[in-house]
Structures are given as structure tokens and as C-alpha cells.
Amino acid sequence: MEEESYKKSEGCTIKECQDMIQRSLRTPMVKFLMEHMEKTGCKVGDNFIKAVNCNRKMGGGYVRGEGIVVCSDQVKIQDDVNQVVIHELIHAYDECRASNLDWTNCAHHACSEIRAGHLSGDCHYKREFLRGFMKIRGHEQDCVRRRVMKSLIANPF
Numbered sequence: 001m002e003e004e005s006y007k008k009s010e011g012c013t014i015k016e017c018q019d020m021i022q023r024s025l026r027t028p029m030v031k032f033l034m035e036h037m038e039k040t041g042c043k044v045g046d047n048f049i050k051a052v053n054c055n056r057k058m059g060g061g062y063v064r065g066e067g068i069v070v071c072s073d074q075v076k077i078q079d080d081v082n083q084v085v086i087h088e089l090i091h092a093y094d095e096c097r098a099s100n101l102d103w104t105n106c107a108h109h110a111c112s113e114i115r116a117g118h119l120s121g122d123c124h125y126k127r128e129f130l131r132g133f134m135k136i137r138g139h140e141q142d143c144v145r146r147r148v149m150k151s152l153i154a155n156p157f
Contacts, residue, residue: 010074017051017072020081025049027082033089042096049085058154060084062091064103083122090116104157113151117144 011017024030034044047067054060054071059080062068068088075081094112095101102108117123123143 011072011076014051014053014072017070017075017081020075020078021049021051021070021085023078024082024085029086030082030089033086033093037089037093037096040093040096042092044092048092049088060088062088062095064095068092083120087116087120087122090119103155106152106155106157109155110148110152113148114144117147122147 012020025034037044045067049068049070051072052069053073054069055073056071057074058071059074060068060070068085070081070084070088075084091112094115101112118140123140
């Protein structure tokens with residue numbers, strides 16, 4: 001094994017993250033999304049979701065034609081991994097079902113981010129509270145807007 005996989009930083013090792021990814025594959029939402037991708041005709045192979053050190057402040061990402069990466073150096077617990085996998089699977093599903101999805105088009109990217117933000121539970125009030133964002137009304141809309149803008153700003157296009 002690579003020495004790097006034993007290195008700890010903010011998150012966990014690649015091995016620990018890979019183990020958490022395997023556990024996430026057994027959760028109902030992940031199973032649901034993967035089954036629907038298969039039904040839509042998108043193949044999800046064994047290496048579709050992998051753990052990597054990202055060296056950036058992000059939980060993971062979807063890479064067209066390659067799959068999903070989970071940033072082991074940024075995730076700490078199973079719930080973090082589950083959340084990243086669900087969010088990125090929604091992007092993968094969007095690309096699978098929409099033949100004209102263009103990630104260089106900000107409107108397309110924003111639409112997928114809005115869907116992922118709402119459907120994945122990223123903006124659940126408990127998560128927002130733990131991030132230090134809390135208000136009684138409208139927290140989900142504010143959260144989705146904030147997270148969509150963060151993702152769009154990171155898009156080089």
C-alpha cells in the first residue's frame with residue numbers, strides 16, 4: 001500500500017474512506033440511485049466510486065466519464081461519506097438521463113446542483129446547524145443557493 005494512504009490530515013486514510021464507501025453502498029438511498037442509474041442504462045462499475053486525497057476543501061466530486069471521487073482527506077465519519085456519495089450520484093444520474101447536459105454551461109451545472117442540494121439532504125437543518133448556519137425559516141433555500149454558488153465559482157468555465 002502507498003504510504004500516503006496511512007497519512008492523516010483533517011479526514012481519514014484512503015483505506016478508511018474506501019471502507020466507508022463500501023458501507024455507503026448498502027444504504028437505501030445509494031442503492032436506490034444506483035439501481036435507477038442501471039435501469040436508465042448507465043453502467044456503474046466496481047471502481048465508479050473511489051477514495052482519493054484531494055488536497056482541497058471539498059468532500060468529493062463527479063467526473064464525467066470517470067465516476068465519483070470521495071476526498072478522504074476531508075471526510076471524517078460515515079455520514080460524511082454517505083452524503084458525498086448521494087450528492088455525487090445525483091449528478092451522475094442527471095448526466096445519465098440528460099443527453100444534452102453540459103457542465104460548461106452554468107445553467108446546466110446550477111440545475112444539477114440545485115437538484116443534488118435538495119434531494120441529497122445536504123441542506124437538512126441539522127447539517128446547517130452543525131455548519132453554523134441556522135435560521136427558523138428559509139434555511140434550506142439559503143443553503144442550496146450558497147452551496148450552488150460555491151460549486152459554480154469552482155467551475156473553471
